[in-house]
Amino acid sequence: MEKINIGLVGFGTVGQALYQVINNSRNVHAEIKKVCVRSLEKPRSIEVPQGLLTTNVDEIVDDADINLVVEVIDQADAAFEIVSRAMRAGKNVVSGNKAMIAKHLTELLDIQKETGRALLYDASSCGSIPVIRNLEEYYDNDLLLEVKGILNGSSNYILSRVFDHGEDYADALARAQKLGFAESNPTQDICGFDSLNKLVIITLHAIGVYVAPADVFVYGIEHLTAADIQYAREKGMKIKLVAQVVKFGEETFTMFVMPEFVAPGRYIYSVDDEYNGVVIRGECYDRQFMFGKGAGGFPTASSLLSDIMALRHDYRYEYKKTAFSPRPEYVTDIALKIYARYSTTDLHTLLPWQSIDEEYRSASHRYVVGEILISDLYKARTALAADDVFLCNFPRFFAERDN
């Protein structure tokens, strides 16, 4: 087995954690030879040997000694360019970049075929939880019916502060930012885009179909108010930001990201703080639940390390389910039962409700509980992004034994 010489692109929290883990491990048989950073001057908490850092990614891509590139930068497009170049230069790649992967999955499959190189990215979905690898290898048959989970640690931390610790939403967000769970611009996390990127990746490995992020209805927790919190609490439920892909028989499936009312007793009810939890449901095994740290430098580094070790044993994703027949078709004419709270945007008349179960109005706000198609939510997504609106899903698929 060839020794692994790593070129690391990105030296933030995750990159530095990986550097420490590899240097402290006795059985990894890998070495980080070069690290590409944006600035050599930036102060860093760990010391590195002289000459390790560079600002020129060519020093990694063009170095024939480097046989593996690990990419952990923030920018999706820059990352895609580096990853493509590295594979075309004959290197295997490990990436934790969910935005890049979700956006470019189809091209990344092609580049893997074209170059014969492997790209592994288990760290991109749910940090330390081995979701992708298990979907690809262990749930590699057509028994799988549903994958549903809390895929974003930052938004879950905020919701957990609100529902488990009684904090205000604003205080919880501020605390999350202070602890480094949420970015100073936390749009990706709290608007659901980060969960969506992970869901797109998971869906390809779960049922073999790629759906572009732009084609999926996504709704976040940024407009959650005290009224919504009170509504959930009065019903003994928490609100969680949930991503899900659900198969209906062999023919169709749907997927979306939305806040959801979660009752006690369901697996994801107890996924608190910055943790992630994923429920995999299938025909024979019923339900599997995987739970672990979804974010943070060291949990993500441990996942990158697993992928690095797997490449040492020539592991690659086979994308077996993309060859399955029939592959189900993505549909959105599926009715959800939702709670829609508003004040000035009149959701009652704006949305083409299939049916309405409840209506409420007070001096401060109104809400409707009723059935609506996912496709209609998607069409109305601009109006639904208004500041005075909040939507939350009542889970109903497989509700008879919902966990």
Add this chain to the structure above:
Amino acid sequence: MEKINIGLVGFGTVGQALYQVINNSRNVHAEIKKVCVRSLEKPRSIEVPQGLLTTNVDEIVDDADINLVVEVIDQADAAFEIVSRAMRAGKNVVSGNKAMIAKHLTELLDIQKETGRALLYDASSCGSIPVIRNLEEYYDNDLLLEVKGILNGSSNYILSRVFDHGEDYADALARAQKLGFAESNPTQDICGFDSLNKLVIITLHAIGVYVAPADVFVYGIEHLTAADIQYAREKGMKIKLVAQVVKFGEETFTMFVMPEFVAPGRYIYSVDDEYNGVVIRGECYDRQFMFGKGAGGFPTASSLLSDIMALRHDYRYEYKKTAFSPRPEYVTDIALKIYARYSTTDLHTLLPWQSIDEEYRSASHRYVVGEILISDLYKARTALAADDVFLCNFPRFFAERDN
């Protein structure tokens, strides 16, 4: 890729479930060509084509068309003979037989090396939960510190009836037997031997060391009484049958199976009924929790199917950690804090306690809470098997943030 022709040995609950799953799947590309049973006359709930069943295992082992043997019988020694013969005849093997594998692991490694054939057995540990595969592939580095879990569905079902549903122990056992969770002779399950077999297999894949089942202290729940249940309840805890392997630094590890007091908030507290749950703890990822059905025909069949599909892609266990350096040494001079209840067997004087925290006596029973070495428990195991004795462990490793 070669088509998989399966010879199935054993046609009980699991074998029949596997037969149905493979026949109903469109993407498995495998066929069960022959099934070896003990009796052709035994009534079965599913219909099979004429000529499928045989009582002569040679018809499988000697059939050159059959390239994969799936072994799901009860007997450890007969299974070992069949599995060895099949591998020597050039066939890959999938087995769910934990007793056989735990007992013969070393020989099975040698036969795999000698024949170049692969033996997969994820179904042997925790039914549908992919524990072995994840330990082997994903946690394939030296970050792993501890694996701890509820590995036996039948005993957990009984304890769950007692602690979650307020039933008597005797009623709970009878109900488990009626539902088919516990055998008519449930010794393997409730005395902890089944958990122990799984722990032995898990330990090899977790830290690369094989310890024979006979060298491990195992204590079951067969002598649990109302007094013990009351003791746990008064402290707000449940009793669970827990198997664990724990590393102490790089040099040593210990392992044992024992009832344990489990406080609310710990992951395994909510593993109820026939479910299994495994906590994997490591240096970077902290804790991962996997939860799913640990027993039953279809959950186990789904696991067998994953292994069958993996063989189609030439997957094999590499037993990577057996090559790690240093491999930790198995030690038992480790102090546990335990509750020891007795009436006529005087455990207070019988056992060489390191220290005693509590003593209690009443007309019906006595108990001691104190520290004792695992090695001393092992030495006293015959006396501790007396009808009037029950032991339960207070978890203490990593207790500061114990989950």
